[in-house]
Amino acid sequence: MNKYFFILLLSYPLIIMGQVTDLSLDFFKSKRDEFRKELPEASVAVLFSAPIRNRANDVNYVYHQDPNFYYLTGWKEPHAVLLIYKEAQRDDQGIFYNKIFIRSPDPIDEMWNGKYTTIQEALSMGFDRVDIRDNFSRKTPDFSYFDEVLLFEFKNDERDNPADPFDLYDLKKSFKEKINFPEIYDRKKYVLYQKIKNVEESSADSLRIEVQGLVSRDSTLLEDQILKDFLESSHLDALNEIRQKSAFAIKDYNFDLEKLPQIMKGLREIKTEEEIELIRKAAFFSAVGQVEVMKAIHPGMSEREIQGIHEFVYRKYGAADQGYPSIVGAGGNACVLHYIENNKFELNNELVLMDLGAELSGYTADVTRTIPSTGTFTPDQRLLYEIVYASQEKGIQAAVIGNSFIDIYKASFDAIALGLIELGIIKTTTEAKKYFPHGVSHHIGLDVHDPGNYGLLAANMIITVEPGIYIPEGSPCDPKWWNIGIRIEDDILITEKGPKNLSSFAPRKWDEIEKIIQQKSPLDDFNLPSAESLSK
Ligand code: GLY
Ligand code: MN
Ligand code: MN
Secondary structure, X not given: OOHHHHHHHHHHHHHHHHHOOOOOHHHHHHHHHHHHHHOOOOEEEEEEOOOOOEEEOOEEOOOOOOHHHHHHHOOOOOOOEEXXXXXXXXXXXXXXXXXXXXXXXXXXXXXXXXXXXXXHHHHHOOOOEEEEHHHHHHHOOOHHHOOEEEEOOOOOOOOOOOOOOOOHHHHHHHHHHHOOOOOOOOHHHHHHHHHHHHOOHHHHHHHHHHHHHHXXXXXXXXHOHHHHXXXXXXXXXXXXXXXXXXXXXXXXXXXXXXHHHHHXXXXXXXXXXXXXXXXXXXXXXHHHHHHHHHHHOOOOOOXXXXXXXXXXXXXHOOOOEEOOOOEEEEHHHHHOOOOOOOOOOOOOOOEEEEEEOEEEOXXXXXXXXXXXXXXXXXXXXXXXXXXHHHHHHHHHHOOOOOOEHHHHHHHHHHHHHHHHHHOOOOOOHHHHHHHOOOOOOOEOOOOOOOOOOOOEOOOOOEEEEOOEEEEOOOOOOOHHHOOEEEEOEEEEEEEOOEEEEOOOOOOOOHHHHHHHHHOOOHHHHOOOOOHHHOOO
């Protein structure tokens, strides 16, 4: 065989695989193992898949799995439940630590909507036990046997399909009955009863301060006799009595809604090599989208057209979706932080803020550039742009191991405040909040705002650094600054060697942006027939 042909054969599938990369089954399996290590003794965690959401009439939104469920399973189908046990469970086949309940085959639905994963296939994905959801109620253990049943708060946002006795709604309903979940559940009180029940005498005072703080924000808590008595209890006998009353108030419940989110935050905030690879690609695709729009932009473009170019670019790379609704706002629209209408048809000479993220195998990027539609920043636009750029530089420099998210915020905020004071837009540092009203950094991952503890930065976290200045019309400053919104946002991998910018393919400096805008775009010659020419 010709040597070059052989190389071509080898590399072709790799390129295809590169476009559709997914996480390995080992990833999900090891995440279940890590998760189990974090569980308290004698506990079980129960997680449900995301509901199917209806768009209108008989059309549903594209199904999107719950990220926590996906992270522990790799499962992309609805109506599923996962149980992970701290201790080994035993059945006639031996011991097991986890079990997933899935849909049973349904030839009619599969004809319309695609094949369901079978029990055999699910077993080959590495679950210890797989059963059909129809058996969930009958074949789950007596939950009172466990010291704790960990779960996420019920959102009550799934619809019951009366024709399906085992849909997600019914699965949750039967589970609630099994764990004796109260009809009316006051989470705040339940958590406080738990804390009071377990409080040592030496920490009672600090718990009183915590309860007092909550009461000052929500005075209805004072209507609760146990909480009231606890705040007034000053000697040990009284404390003992209140501990007993708290224990009695929650004696019928062994579920816990606090620990599961906490465990997931700890796991998800540190990315594995596989996750980093997906986000690295998603960030690169998103940055290429920014560059292609820079080349193509002109004042006659619409916000929607710009959105389309970005989304086309990352779909061309094989990304299935965007990780959050795309934000393309020109002029004053850029001052609406999460503007998603994207329906302005003339860009004039405004700055255009573009905040978009490709989603690859569930992992999303989150990248923003702000560019002049004419190709050239006006002097005033440039002055503001350079402040945001300097602020982002400071923020990125602060994104190092051992620093906190607050360190990044402070570094970015101070630069914005200084710049705005120098331009005479504000007089004092605190006023900068008016024009820079959001945080600077968040984790990204399966969620665009990924869960994390938001403590100190550590290696293999991926966070955004995204300062901005937004001056809506009517702001108390010279009207020449009105209707300008600027955000620059990059995805930063925290490493031992310092911050690594995963979205750096898209230039951030004003002069580099202007240079790219001069370049020719394949879209310059992309003309479509006019709708006006249609005969009436
Ligand atoms: N795109 C949402 C955000 O930047 O947080
Ligand atoms: Mn962001
Ligand atoms: Mn963003």
